[in-house]
Amino acid sequence: MHQPGRAAEIKAIGIGRNFGTFRALHDLTLDIGRGEFLALLGPSGSGKTTFLMILAGFLPPSAGRLFSDGVDITDRPAELRSAGMVFQGYALFPHMSVEANIAFPLKVRKMAGADIKRRVTDMVERVGLKGHEHKLPSQLSGGQQQRVALARALVFEPGVLLLDEPFSALDKSLRGQMQDEVKRLHEETGTTFVFVTHDQSEALALASRIAIFNHGELLQVGTPQDVYDRPESRFVAEFLGEINMLPLTNVRPDNGSTTGVYEDQTISLRGRHDVSGDAFLAVRPEHMTIRTESAPGENGIAATTTAATYLGSMTKLDLSTRQGTRLSVSVPNEMAARVSGSGNQVWLTWPAERGILLAR
Amino acid sequence: MTRHLSNRTGAALTIAPLLLFLAVAYAWPFLGVVKWSFTLPEPGFGQYRTLVADPLVQSVFLRTMRICIAVTLASVIGAYAIAVVWVRGTPTQRMLAEFCILVPFWISVLTRAFGWVALLSNRGLINTWLQSAGIISEPLALVRNELGVIIGMTHFLIPFAVFPLASAMRSLDDRVLLAARGLGASRTRTFWTVFVPMTASGIIGSALIVFVFALGFFVTPAILGGGRSVMVAELVYLRIFQSPDWGLGAAISVVLVLFVGLLMALLFRYVRPKQLV
Ligand SMILES: Nc1ncnc2c1ncn2[C@@H]1O[C@H](COP(=O)(O)OP(=O)(O)OP(=O)(O)O)[C@@H](O)[C@H]1O
Ligand SMILES: [Mg+2]
Numbered sequence: 001m002h003q004p005g006r007a008a009e010i011k012a013i014g015i016g017r018n019f020g021t022f023r024a025l026h027d028l029t030l031d032i033g034r035g036e037f038l039a040l041l042g043p044s045g046s047g048k049t050t051f052l053m054i055l056a057g058f059l060p061p062s063a064g065r066l067f068s069d070g071v072d073i074t075d076r077p078a079e080l081r082s083a084g085m086v087f088q089g090y091a092l093f094p095h096m097s098v099e100a101n102i103a104f105p106l107k108v109r110k111m112a113g114a115d116i117k118r119r120v121t122d123m124v125e126r127v128g129l130k131g132h133e134h135k136l137p138s139q140l141s142g143g144q145q146q147r148v149a150l151a152r153a154l155v156f157e158p159g160v161l162l163l164d165e166p167f168s169a170l171d172k173s174l175r176g177q178m179q180d181e182v183k184r185l186h187e188e189t190g191t192t193f194v195f196v197t198h199d200q201s202e203a204l205a206l207a208s209r210i211a212i213f214n215h216g217e218l219l220q221v222g223t224p225q226d227v228y229d230r231p232e233s234r235f236v237a238e239f240l241g242e243i244n245m246l247p248l249t250n251v252r253p254d255n256g257s258t259t260g261v262y263e264d265q266t267i268s269l270r271g272r273h274d275v276s277g278d279a280f281l282a283v284r285p286e287h288m289t290i291r292t293e294s295a296p297g298e299n300g301i302a303a304t305t306t307a308a309t310y311l312g313s314m315t316k317l318d319l320s321t322r323q324g325t326r327l328s329v330s331v332p333n334e335m336a337a338r339v340s341g342s343g344n345q346v347w348l349t350w351p352a353e354r355g356i357l358l359a360r
Numbered sequence: 361m362t363r364h365l366s367n368r369t370g371a372a373l374t375i376a377p378l379l380l381f382l383a384v385a386y387a388w389p390f391l392g393v394v395k396w397s398f399t400l401p402e403p404g405f406g407q408y409r410t411l412v413a414d415p416l417v418q419s420v421f422l423r424t425m426r427i428c429i430a431v432t433l434a435s436v437i438g439a440y441a442i443a444v445v446w447v448r449g450t451p452t453q454r455m456l457a458e459f460c461i462l463v464p465f466w467i468s469v470l471t472r473a474f475g476w477v478a479l480l481s482n483r484g485l486i487n488t489w490l491q492s493a494g495i496i497s498e499p500l501a502l503v504r505n506e507l508g509v510i511i512g513m514t515h516f517l518i519p520f521a522v523f524p525l526a527s528a529m530r531s532l533d534d535r536v537l538l539a540a541r542g543l544g545a546s547r548t549r550t551f552w553t554v555f556v557p558m559t560a561s562g563i564i565g566s567a568l569i570v571f572v573f574a575l576g577f578f579v580t581p582a583i584l585g586g587g588r589s590v591m592v593a594e595l596v597y598l599r600i601f602q603s604p605d606w607g608l609g610a611a612i613s614v615v616l617v618l619f620v621g622l623l624m625a626l627l628f629r630y631v632r633p634k635q636l637v
Contacts, residue, residue, distance in 0.1 A: 058538050078541045085542045091535035095557045104553075105543035152543065 007035040007192045008068050008082070008159030010055065015064035017050050017216075024050045025216045028064070032160075037186050037193045039203035042213030043239070048196040049088070051213075052162050055194065057081045068159065079108075084153030084191075086163040090145050092137040098148050099124070099133040105156040123151045126188075127181070143174045150182070154189060163195035167202065179206055200240050204228060212236050228284075234358050237282045244288065244327040246281040246301070251357070258357065263323055267299050270353040280358040287354040288329045290317070290339055291347045300349035303327060308340040315340070319348070371523050374465075390617065393610045400607030407611035417595070417612065424592045427509055427581070428574040434514040435570045436563060439521035443562075446522065447529040461519045469516060473583040476512045477503055480584075504586030512584040513577055520573060521566040528562025529555075568627040572620050592616055 010032040017025040025047040032038050040048045053059035054066065057078035066074045073081060084105075093101050102123055106116045124133055127147040137145055146166060153161055166182065167175045183206055186193050197203050203210050204224045211221045212235075220227055220236050231237035234245070248260030248267060253276075258269045260279065267281060294300055303319040306326075315336035319327045329348065331339075339346050397407055411417050446457035464472070479485050480502035487499040502508055536558070540550040556563075578593040585591070590598070592612060599609030 056538075056542050058542065078538070079544045079546055081542075083542060085539065087535045087539060089533070089535065091533060091539040093536060093540070093554060093558075095560070104540070104545070108544045108546075108549060156544065 006159060007190055009034040009070075010160060010192065010194075011067040011070075012051075012055075013065050013067070015051070015054060015061045015066065017047075017054060017059065018062045023216055025054070025061070028218045030211060030218060030221060032192060032194060033209075035190050035192055037183075037206060037208045038195070039207035039210045040194065040196045040213060041198065041200060041203040041210050041239070043198060046213040047216040048198075048213055049164055050216075052085075052164055052194065052196055055160070056083045056085050056162055082156075082158045082160075084156070084158035084161045086146075086149045086153050086161070086166050088164040088166075088168065090137075090149040092145060092148055092152070094137055097134050097136060098129060098140070101137065101148055102151045102155050104152065109156060119155055123155045126185075127151045142170055143178060146170065146178055147181075150185065154185065154191070157189075158191065160192040160194060161189075163193065165196050165198070167197075168199075175202075182206070204240070212239060214239075229356075231282070231356060231358070234280060234282070237356060237358060242285050242328060243282050244285060244329075245358075246283070246321075246325055246327075247360070248279050248281050248357075249277075251276050251279045257352070260357075262301055263321065265301055267301075267355070268352050269355045269357055273357045275357050275359050278360045280360055282356040282358055283350050283354055285316075285327075285329045288327075288348050288350045290329060290331055290335060291349060292339065294347045295349070298349050299352055299355065300347050303346055303348055305340050305344045305346060308336055310336075319346070390613075393613050396606050397610035397614050400610065407607040408615075410608055411611050411615065414608075417608075420590055420592055420595045423506070423589060424575065427506055427513070427589070427591060428571050430506075430510045431513045431517060431574045432567050432571045434510065435517045435521045436525075436567050438514065438518050439525055439566060440563070442518065443522050443525035443529055447526050461522050464516070464519050469579050470583075472516065473512055473580050476508065476515070476584055480508055480511065503584055504588060506585070506589045508584040508586075509581045509589050509591070512580040513574055516577075516580060517570045517573055521570050524565035524569065525559065525562040528559040528565075532558050565627065568623055572623050572627075575616065575620060 012028055012030045012032075015025060015028040016023070028051065040051060042048050050059065054061050057073075057076060057080075061074065064074075065072055068081070093104065096104070099120055102120045103116050106119060111119075124130055127150055129144060129147050129151065132140065132144060137148065140148065149166075163182070167178055170178060179202065182193075182195075195206070207224060209221060209223055210227050212219045212227060214235050220232050222230070227236060228240050231240065237243050238245075246262050246267075248262055251258065251260035251273075253272050254268070257271065258273050260267050260269070260281065262281070269281070273279075291300075294302075301321055303321045305317055306320050307318040309316040309318075310333070311330070313333075314330045315333050317329050317331055317336060317340060319329065321327065327348065398404070400407070442457055442460060445453050446461065447454075449457060477484070481487070481504075482499040482501075484503070486502065487496075490496045491499065502511070532555070537550055537554060540554045541547075545553065576593050577591060578597065581589060581591045582594050585594075593616075596609045596612050596616075599605045599612065
């Protein structure tokens with residue numbers, strides 16, 4: 001049985017889930033480390049909530065096993081799993097006061113009245129709900145309801161806290177504030193956090209690791225830097241932020257590094273890759289530099305500017321190459337002023353180590 | 361969603377003509393009844409004084425209350441169980457529940473009352489079975505008394521009690537129930553501390569509907585009570601048609617209608633009307 005206050009280590013092996021003939025989750029294998037802050041990221045319908053429901057014990061998997069601290073918990077009912085859950089829409093008990101909501105998990109554990117009182121008071125203070133203890137959920141703002149949901153899920157010191165799109169209903173400034181708060185609660189409690197989001201910037205900012213889902217499959221898991229800088233598929237590369245994709249031909253190893261051809265330019269990449277022939281070269285816009293003409297020996301391609309969008313601190317330039325590939329680059333405003341006249345020929349360049357080679 | 365909608369429109373269609381009929385056929389004649397209660401046999405409040413003082417009238421009112429409360433309790437509990445199956449059961453269970461709710465509407469109240477007599481009387485099916493099985497030696501008094509009336513009325517009213525309950529259960533967010541389980545509550549605990557309190561408005565609505573319907577029951581108590589468990593409506597009938605005491609019958613009617621009006625006011629005050637169907 002779980003010992004309260006101790007973060008859980010979770011192992012999912014080959015988890016699958018079908019709804020009728022529809023495959024919502026397929027062969028998912030994932031380790032969630034003790035005390036880790038893992039984000040499940042993916043577009044709508046990719047199976048994130050389904051996986052969270054399986055972790056919580058609300059949905060049995062159609063295939064695979066689930067382990068918590070080495071113990072098989074696949075068939076363990078939800079109420080015995082010690083997983084706190086914050087639902088999309090919070091799912092507070094509408095007929096109970098804030099205090100009663102937070103006390104609920106302690107009451108069902110038959111804790112002594114004085115202990116409940118102490119823990120609830122402490123939790124109310126930690127999430128900043130002092131003075132609202134006797135209100136009903138319907139009398140609270142969205143952010144306050146969110147705090148009640150967090151407090152209720154954390155008060156019994158679960159081994160893992162599961163959060164399903166906890167910030168999606170909040171406005172932008174409140175969202176930032178709640179993100180900071182959740183991050184602080186994670187540091188304070190040391191519990192394992194698993195949270196679902198389809199907002200990539202939120203995942204990059206909060207998580208210690210990100211698991212990216214698409215069509216019910218786990219595509220890649222890694223630290224934010226890993227998945228952002230070293231995506232293993234076109235989907236991951238594009239989902240995590242803007243990226244320029246150049247179709248390369250004739251990709252082959254070339255003593256220790258790799259080369260490919262775009263238009264009539266030879267492009268080189270760091271390291272050896274197991275891709276050859278046709279492939280995509282992906283480069284993030286912030287790693288590309290604009291020059292008015294080419295310099296010898298560096299990676300680069302020619303392009304013409306098609307549009308400029310002023311973003312305040314930067315300007316976003318849209319460009320097009322001779323063979324029609326569309327690109328975008330963020331540049332300092334004064335640079336943009338120099339090159340953004342429509343139809344201007346420019347030279348785009350980037351460091352070889354910033355090029356990512358992806359299978360076509 | 362379509363299932364949900366068709367149930368609602370179905371219930372609304374059952375009730376709408378009833379309301380229209382009530383307005384046209386009852387509101388106007390009722391004013392005449394009010395007049396009688398103050399004028400027959402002579403002008404004044406005489407009949408209302410009799411009503412308060414007459415031990416027979418009082419005992420009928422008391423019995424009516426007793427029966428209505430028992431019927432309401434039994435109907436709401438039974439209907440709650442049916443509604444849970446109807447709303448949260450497997451597809452087969454749902455179909456079965458729907459069948460049980462709708463079939464009684466096709467059978468006339470008289471048929472059903474006599475059906476119960478056949479089942480419950482001294483030489484009815486139940487007593488015969490129990491006796492031949494050697495469980496009892498003397499037949500149980502199941503009918504021609506208050507118990508029979510309560511059984512028959514509960515059977516009639518359960519389907520009506522299901523609708524407000526089912527409606528409250530449908531509007532309940534599944535995630536709240538999951539949340540309770542995830543926080544450590546067992547199924548039973550979740551049912552009593554979350555599910556039941558969150559359907560309280562349905563319980564109140566259902567109870568008031570049954571109670572109000574039960575107050576005016578006539579046919580079922582007349583048949584299953586066997587003249588020994590007279591309820592208010594039957595008393596009115598007896599006063600007006602059997603003893604020429606129109607004034608008292610009218611006064612009892614007026615009191616009954618006022619009481620029902622008060623309950624309806626409560627119903628609409630505490631339960632959103634759209635939750636009733
Ligand atoms: N109970 C169910 N019955 C049938 N299909 C379901 C059920 N639950 C989920 N699905 C399907 O499984 C797929 C994955 O759903 P899931 O809720 O896990 O997506 P998600 O990644 O959480 O999406 P979102 O970001 O929109 O919340 C969806 O296509 C959904 O329609
Ligand atoms: Mg979801």
